[in-house]
Structure formats: C-alpha cells, structure tokens
Amino acid sequence: MIRKFSFAKAAKKQTSGLGAQDAYVIEFTAQTPKSVDEIWGALVKPDKVTAWLVPVSGKLSKGGSFTLGGFGQGEITMCEPKRRLGIDLTLGAQRQSLDISFAEEGKGKSKQRIICVKITAKISDLPAGNWEKFGPAIVGMGWEMVAHALLDHLAHGPNAAANRDTMRFAASAEGRAFCAQAFDSWRAAALAGGLDAGAMSGPAPSVLAVYTGLHR
Secondary structure, eight states: OEEEEEEEOOTTOOOTTTOOSSEEEEEEEEEESSOHHHHHHHHHOHHHHHHHSOOEEEOOSTTOEEEETTTEEEEEEEEETTTEEEEEEEETTEEEEEEEEEEEESOGGGOEEEEEEEEEEEGGGSOTTHHHHHTTHHHHHHHHHHHHHHHHHHHHGGGSOOOOOHHHHHHSHHHHHHHHHHHHHHHHHHHHTTOOGGGTSSSSOOHHHHHHSOOO
C-alpha cells in the first residue's frame, strides 16, 4: 500500500518551525483511489481522525492546537484545504514537522490520489545512539504504519478497525509483512543516501526488531 520511499539528510538545513542545524528529512508517498475530499476529511475532522487513529481534541485548522491521544501535542502551521497540511508535533522529547500534500496519477477509473508525506526532525532530539543505529527508519516506519491505518480506513470505512496501537498492528502477520517490506525500502534508501550499512544491521537490534521482534 506504500508506493515508494526516498531519503535525504540535511545536516545544515534551516527548517521552518524547527530552526535546526541538525535537521533531517524523510519522505514517502502512499496512494489510494479515494477522492481528495475523503482524504482531507480524514485528516482535519476530529471525529474522523478518532475513527482511524486515536482520539484527538482541539482545533484542526490553521493556527489551531490539538492533543493527539497519548502521542503528544501539535499545531497546524499550514492549511490549504484539499491541497496541503503542515503540522508541528511534540512527541515526548522529540519535535517533528509534517508536510502533507496531494497529487494525482492516471485517468478515469484508474486515477490514484498520491499522499506525499515529508517529515522533518532533529537528530539531536533522538535518544543517544539512535541515529547511528537506526538511521531514518526509526521515524519513517512509525509514520508508514500511521499511513497504513489511514488507507485502511479510507478503503473500508466504518468496517475498518481503528488502528489505535501501531505496536499491536506491527505484531500481527499482516503488520510484520508490511514492516519488513518498509524496512527493506528504508534500508536501501538510507544506503543510497550514504548511511553506513552498519547503522541498519549488525549486532545492534534493527529498527525492524523494535517494531515487530523480527531481525534482519
């Protein structure tokens, strides 16, 4: 269900909302035949976010602040209806900025809507050694599972069980297969981006094991 992955590390990039010298950026896209109206509603209407992810309270419009279940707090920094959504999140000790935009591919009944997700975070916010051990997948895989939950909700509506525990999903047979595929893609992208192979394998537990207990 996840279409592709790409990786970039911007060690000296100034990033809006973070102002960090050690920012890094990870990107992935997902695709669905559902309309942009349906996708947008699932992202900015609290009752719909609650249905596929976790309970959310607050204002999901530009300048609004919200609490995302037990995950953390956030602020909407950009809101161009049905085009682009910018979010600053505080998740524990780490701050992340999300930039979600949309594109289309194909024509007629085969047309697909592409959800483009760019996540900017700070290496210095990660627990000591996590970047060296895990690279970009330590953040990327979690958000891919969130995207998976969104696509499942869009595909099945009320019949889709709310994915309120990504670890539970990761432990399922479907989740393990999904995470293994995502891990392979992130590892290949990280290596292409110049990350040391030892950061994604070897004696240290891989990020795949963090989520699923599987080792590569």
